[in-house]
Amino acid sequence: MLKKICSWIIGVILTVLVLLIGIFAFWYFGSTNYHLTGVPVLNYHQVNNKFNTVLTMKPANFDEQMKYLHDNDYHSITLEQFDAYMRGEGDLPDRPVLITFDDGYVDNYENAYPILKKYHMRGTIFLIINLMNTPGYLTWDQVKEMSADGMEFGSHTISHKPLTSFDRAGVRHELQDSKDIIEKMTGKPCHFIAFPEGKYNDMVMEETRGAGYRYAFTVETGRDFPWDDPYDLDRVPMFEGPISFKHFRFRLTFSAFSALLWKTHKYFEHIEMTKDLAQHIPQP
Ligand SMILES: [Zn+2]
Known part of the structure; x- marks a missing residue:
């Protein structure tokens, strides 16, 4: 019973966390405030x-x-x-x-x-x-x-x-x-x-x-x-x-966001281990 409640609580916390990260990312990357996004x-x-x-x-x-x-x-x-x-x-x-x-x-x-x-x-x-x-x-x-x-x-x-x-x-x-x-x-x-x-x-x-x-x-x-x-x-x-x-x-x-993808792509491409992974990161 205790185990069930525990996993339920962890599930809720994780869901809220993912939601918050999503909201933050949307707010940040969509922001037109140059102090924040350059x-x-x-x-x-x-x-x-x-x-x-x-x-x-x-x-x-x-x-x-x-x-x-x-x-x-x-x-x-x-x-x-x-x-x-x-x-x-x-x-x-x-x-x-x-x-x-x-x-x-x-x-x-x-x-x-x-x-x-x-x-x-x-x-x-x-x-x-x-x-x-x-x-x-x-x-x-x-x-x-x-x-x-x-x-x-x-x-x-x-x-x-x-x-x-x-x-x-x-x-x-x-x-x-x-x-x-x-x-x-x-x-x-x-x-x-x-x-x-x-x-x-x-x-x-x-x-x-x-x-x-x-x-x-x-x-x-x-x-x-x-x-x-x-x-x-x-x-x-x-x-x-x-x-x-x-x-x-x-x-x-969303240039702040596309730049992040683009730079991740470049970074992954440079490293032998992650080279293949780079193909899957778009450069919008
Ligand atoms: Zn030129």
Whole structure:
């Protein structure tokens, strides 16, 4: 009899515990309080109707997403606000997002920029110096025009080759010269870089700091917190396959959760014993 009561009580306690963990997880991962779940840095590439690659988002879809941010009281923040947040100073507006574009495609000027303006948002574009003023990419005049109007710019290096493929002198050239050129052309400091293909190593990080950058973004999934390594910052990918509105909302709202799955997947993949298990963990 006593045994029965005991197991009954343990059963009830376990059920309540699982329920509480579920409620907590739902509350935490669904939270839009940046103190709890960090700042999402959205990562786009192309915005056009011309191509149909993993990097391309249709302007109509981009418009729908920016409208959602606008209508749901999200606020696109500036690099300066992001910097202050990372240093633990200053409060951000409610539901902050940092909107970034990699590679410097001309459609960022033609399509994304007018849509951002329409919804009172701003964005940061990471430029590849060697591709500037070439077909399909931004011109310096377009950069200057957008820069005067609140858009911001960071480095995506000179050549866009992974920084891990260079020796130290090569890395230094890619980092320092791209920074200098962007600062000269915009007349504003360039403290942010997005590593090509998200690739880096210890030497690259050392040189990035040495060149005077304050922050570096990768293409790993996640949100950013003040205690994160400033040279290994995650973003929320809005590329990699066709991004539907559902994907967008899931990644925006539950990026803390999708990042957890994604990181667990990566971690398991690294270890011989858990390699097979990694296949079963989705990367949403
Ligand atoms: Zn790129």
